Amino acid sequence: MIKGGKLLAASLFGAMVFGSAGANATDYPARPITLVVPFIAGGAFDVVARLAAERLGNELGKPFVVENKPGAGGTLGGRIVANAKPDGHTILLSGVGPISIAPAVYKNLGYSPAKGLAPIIQLTSSPFVLVTSSQYKGTSVKDFVEFLQSAPGQYNYASTGNGTLVHLAGEYFKGQTKTEFEHIPYGGGSQATLSLLSGDSLFSITNIPNVLGQVTTGKLKAVATTGSARSAVFSELPTMIESGLPNFELSGWIGIFAPAGTPDDVIEKLNGAFAKVMQQPDMKQRLIEQGDEVATGSVKDFQQFVAHSDQTWQAIASDANVSID
Incomplete structure (x- = not known):
């Protein structure tokens, strides 16, 4: 009887825990969402964050609060988010430099973006x-x-x-x-x-x-x-590929990340909200004016994109023997 009672209690406790986790994800967001930008206010990353924040608040019913956390070449903000509670209420807006290049060139970065952060969605290509x-x-x-x-x-x-x-x-x-x-x-x-x-x-x-x-x-x-196609803001200019360098395709990008371990349904919900906001015509036009082009897709698309970006910049850094202590 005692053994069976313990099993029953354990089963009930497990059901409560998992049921609670499911409820939290379904009711997400439960409070304001902090959007960490790892650069100073006023830059290109900050502009994208603030343009999106108000629209996202309307979309998800809770305010998005932009917090600038500059430092360590943009990697400080990434570390902050990687160490945050993985519930979707602290997320990161970052890009190719802190995510793909920093691990390729810094010997002692202090954390691994690939292990500590979960890709949500690409926002722009530049x-x-x-x-x-x-x-x-x-x-x-x-x-x-x-x-x-x-x-x-x-x-x-x-x-x-x-x-x-x-x-x-x-x-x-x-x-x-x-x-x-x-x-x-x-x-x-x-x-x-x-x-x-x-x-x-x-x-x-x-x-x-x-x-x-x-x-x-x-x-x-x-x-x-340097993109795969001509830039919207410099449409009269050829690409490097058109100019006779068939392998020369490089672009910056901005995307959204959550702490690793964030529930998949929360990540999917954020992906859908960001995708909807980024496709608004006035949003797209504002970004074109500063040289960015909207580039959204699925969570899986962005996961694969980030993995490819990591490989590309690792190879470039290695070939050029660029390493920073």
């Missing part, structure tokens, strides 16, 4: 742009490669810092074109752009928002973009 200073008078990628090859090591490449996607994009370009140039890391996009404007650097392969204004006013020259 091709880079090959942009040059006024020192370069040509118009095509072919001409530019020949220009660099004629003076190996004599020109500077401006990046947004060691180990950043802009740095690795330059290293990938170097390998694909068999050119030589000096990498000059700056403290961010504005400093790198200033070096192009002053003529201290000849070129960069950078995020479109970093140079959009200067290209539009003719102060810098855009030569090609």
Whole structure:
């Protein structure tokens, strides 16, 4: 009797636990959702987060509170979310740098995004742009490669810092074109752009928002973009692939992640809400204006996309021997 009573009690306790978990997921969200952005306010990631937050609050019935947690190249915010309770009430808006590049270049990152975070949905795709200073008078990628090859090591490449996607994009370009140039890391996009404007650097392969204004006013020259298709904001420019570099396809991206272990139905609910919000016409137009293009899909789509992104940037970092202590 005692043994059977213990079994019955255990069964009832198990039913209560699992029933409670199911109820929590069904009733999600139960309180405001914290959307962690691992960069400072006002940047491209923050803009996407704040554009989405109000719409998501209306969609799910609870407010989305954007919290900026900059630090450690964008990886601090990822660690915060990875250590949060996996119930969907603390989630992360991040991108290729902190998620795929940082594990490839930092020896002691402190956590594994692939193990600590669960992909929910991709929000945007952002091709880079090959942009040059006024020192370069040509118009095509072919001409530019020949220009660099004629003076190996004599020109500077401006990046947004060691180990950043802009740095690795330059290293990938170097390998694909068999050119030589000096990498000059700056403290961010504005400093790198200033070096192009002053003529201290000849070129960069950078995020479109970093140079959009200067290209539009003719102060810098855009030569090609790096996506699989032409950019909506620079539709007149060829891609690198169209320009004769068949393997040159690189893009930044922004996506949403939850702590690993978050219930699948919560992740699916978030996926559906974000997908609906991102497809709103005014949202899409606002993002196009800053060089981002909406790119949503299923949870499985994003899981596979992130795995491929991790492999791509790991290979680029390894081939270029880029490693940071």
